[in-house]
Amino acid sequence: MQEIERDDDLGWLVGTLDRILGVQRPLVVNHLRSLRRKHPELSPAQVIERLKKQYLAAVTSGGAAVGATAVAPGIGTAAALGLTVAETVGFLEASAFFAQAVTEVHGIHVEDPERAKALVMGLMLGxxxxxxxxxxxxxxxxRGAAGSAFWGELVTSRMPTGMMGQVVDFLRRAFLKRMARNTGASMLGRALPFGIGAVVGGVGNHILGRQIVQAAREAFGPPPVAFDASLAPVVHEVRPSLGERISEARAIEREGLGGGLRRLRQRRADVPPVDEDLPLEDSAPPAPRGTDGAETDGGRG
Structure with missing residues (x-):
């Protein structure tokens, strides 16, 4: 396959990145809160380690699956190219989620899409x-102000907002050239015999994923010793089943208004307050797609 040389050929990746980062932070925060609720014993360093394992498992399995499918009998060149494009988008989504999750654990809240985009592209460039x-x-x-900070902090919070457009432009050009080379090499690897292509796809994604993990470590330095208050786990209210509600209604009918009021006061005393607007699920990071988020500077919480 001829290598893509013009930036415009992969310009759709930048648009994809814009859509991904528009809704990432709420999903990232909910995932981290869920992780802390299910595993309250984990330290920030241990949470980052768990995020790393989830990320590498996701990108490795995705590369292997596409590698096996792309060289299966009956799959033409156009279909194989489409699979590679889909896998590239999946890799980008997983990388964006991982990058923003690590940023949140470090207490930096990135709500400006330009800063988030610069962070993800910078990590992928190593x-x-x-x-x-x-x-x-x-x-x-x-030189003094810039040299004393980790580069992840610079791009997500400390660099003036007016400079972000220039940073994103520089990173975009380098990012598209890198992705063009990677996409070409990916297609060549998947042209190998069935089975070998799957191994090449999985191993290639795993290597690139580990490079991004290392880049994230260098971008922010050692993990903090404590979590930011925004990542406090949310406690769910245990709701009664339909059968329990029917039984309670019958009991209230027998006891009268006074009994019903006593039950209501008891329930309020037993159940802690919850935030109903923050549903949590302890699952693998989703593949978010959405619209651009609010353009405000991120900062340490």
Missing amino acids: SGGKALVKRVAEQSMG
């Missing part, structure tokens, strides 16, 4: 993304 962010930060903030 050392090249780090160097680019540092260079632009030194130009706008001075």
